[in-house]
Amino acid sequence: METGHYEVLEAEGHLIDSHIMERIFDTVVEYQGEFQVEDFRIGRTNSEPSRLRLRVQAPTRTLLEQMLQALLALGxxxxxxxxxxLATVERDRCAPEDFYSTTNHRTLIRLNGRWIEVENQRMDALIVVEGDRAFCRRLRDLRAGDRVVVGLRGIRVLPEAKERDRLAFAFMTNGVSSERQVETAVRQTAALIRHMLAQGKKVAVVAGPVVVHTGGGPGLASLIRNGYVQVLLSGNALAVHDVEAALYGTxxxxxxxxxxxxxHGHRNHMRAINAMYRAGGIRRAVESxxxxxxxxxxxxxxxxxFVLAGSLRDDGxxxxxxTDMNEAQDAYARALKGVGLVLCLGTMLHSIAVGNMLxxxxxxxxxxxxxxVVTKVSDRGTGQAVGVVTDVGLFLELLARTMQEGA
Ligand SMILES: NC(=O)c1ccc[n+]([C@@H]2O[C@H](COP(=O)([O-])OP(=O)(O)OC[C@H]3O[C@@H](n4cnc5c(N)ncnc54)[C@H](O)[C@@H]3O)[C@@H](O)[C@H]2O)c1
Structure with missing residues (x-):
């Protein structure tokens, strides 16, 4: 192996029980590299972090840079x-070639000798520095004159440590729970909702039309009525089916x-849309x-x-x-401010979209x-997602009942 393409890295945190250490080593090997642990100090209590100092080497500069990018995301x-x-953006929406692309993890940058936390953290964004603050910004929002972070120096990413608190899901380690664990998952979800609300954080529901098809509508309506949901993110279909169910029972x-x-029941679908046009929208239909x-x-x-994002196959x-997709994304992102828990219910499309913003x-x-679907959401970067594999109608009915029993 050609020598010279190396860097010395440091990492700190719950490296062992969060399995970060083994992922660091695997990543080095994946990029045909070699590592040498220069120092490792294990945290001796459940709150003390471990510290690692590692020399990594790769056969080419390109491989080394790709490896470093992946290792940065691991902390x-x-x-x-x-x-x-930093580099200055020359034209709107055009970043310098070597821009730094963010992860969804808490990120610090070293600016004027101090580590500062990047605000509005989300994945697939750039970091723009304004004065002594730094923000995640999407490519399409970049403007000429913005100062953006380039390269990999002076950046520290802090991946979430494995939960040690009582509210950790029993099924969290597996990612996806089996059908048998549904009641447990419902109880744990109920506890999480209460915990978030007690902390003054919002609970968001991202729901697909299958919620209505499976009879989950009354359960979700009850959760909203009783103050357990603060934001509803969906598409046109859920709203149409919900209105159809309310007006015609189908x-x-x-x-x-x-x-x-x-x-001729399918006509009810079109009648529901027509009724909302005649009323001047859902809000007016409720008011009248x-x-x-x-x-x-x-x-x-x-x-x-509630935010309804359009799609190519929408009726109405x-x-x-x-219907403007950029506007819909912006409205989703705005509504997600201050949210501590998101329940994604029977929609792959909207779940992945929301995951990207969190x-x-x-x-x-x-x-x-x-x-x-849960695996897909996780693979798209929303690694914190835990899955409950079940019928969403059944889940919502159980959840609404559990919340009411505990009220
Ligand atoms: N009428 C309209 O205006 C309109 C507009 C858009 C979409 N649609 C309809 O909406 C549906 C798709 O919505 P989407 O974009 O959210 O789709 P999607 O494919 O992204 O997600 C649907 C998800 O629901 C899950 N699912 C199916 N049955 C379930 C059940 N019983 N319990 C739990 N999960 C279940 C599927 O596994 C899938 O992941 C389609 O039927 C489509 O034709 C209608």
Whole structure:
């Protein structure tokens, strides 16, 4: 191996029980590198962090840089970190080639001799420095003259340590729970909701139309009515099905009471959209007394913020559905400020979208009938997501009952 392409790194934290240490070693090997532990001090209590000093080497400069980028995301920083490197953006939306791309973990940069925390942390963003503060900013929001972080120096990423508190999920280590554990998962989700609200943080629900199809509507409506949900993020379909259920008792023409298809029932779907156009939107329909029950009705009544993001296959769409995708993303991101827990219910599309906007310390519980969906959300970078594999209608009914029993 050609020598010379090396760096000395340091890492600090719960490196052993969070399995970060083995991931650091695996990453070095993955990039055809070699490592030499120069120093390692193990934390001797459950709160004391471990400290690692490591020399890593790679066969080429390119491999070394790629390896360092991956190691940075695991919490390693260059031992001679020095100041962060900045470059000025020359044209709107065009970053310098060697811009630093963020993770969703808490990030510090060394600016004017001090480590400062980056604000608005999210993944796939750039870091813009303004005065003595630093912010995550998306590529499309970059403006000429912005000063952005480039290279890898002066950056420290702090991955979330494994939970040691009582509220840690029993199924957290596995990522995905089995059907048998649903009741336990519901109880733990209920405890998490109470914990977040007691801390003054918001609970957000990201829901797909299957919530209504599976009879989960009344459960979700009850959670909203009783103050357990502060934000609802969804698309056009959930709202249309919810309104259809409230006005005609069907979801895509299927009677929710007995699961039978109504004759010409599919027309109800279009009638629901038409009724909302005539009323001037969901809010107006609630105010006028036309819409008297359902998920969106409870949102309007309780002043719970809801954001409906449009898609190519939307019918209508409803007046409240935001069809400009950039605007919809912005509205989702704004609504997620101050959220401590997100429940993703039967929607892969919206769950991944929301995961991309969240910092890694916001808890995510993902309920889906398909275990691959939870894995997909995690693989897209939302590693903190824990999964409950079950029917979302059943989950919501149990959760609403559990919350009421404990109230
Ligand atoms: N009428 C409209 O305006 C309109 C607009 C957009 C989408 N849609 C419809 O919405 C649906 C897709 O919504 P999406 O974009 O969120 O899709 P998606 O494919 O991203 O997510 C749907 C998720 O629901 C899960 N699921 C299915 N049955 C479940 C159950 N019983 N319990 C728990 N999870 C379950 C699936 O595994 C999947 O992950 C489609 O049926 C689509 O045709 C309708």
């Amino acid at each position: 390693c920083s260059l031992a001679d970190a020095g100041e962060v490197e 979801s895509l023409g299927v009677r929710l009471a007995d699961g039978r298809q109504e004759e 007394g036309l819409l008297r029950s359902g998920i969106l009705y409870e949102c309007v009544r309780a002043g719970v913020e 769409p409803l007046p409240e559905t935001i 910092p890694s310390w916001v808890k995510v519980v993902c309920v889906d009938i398909n275990p691959a």
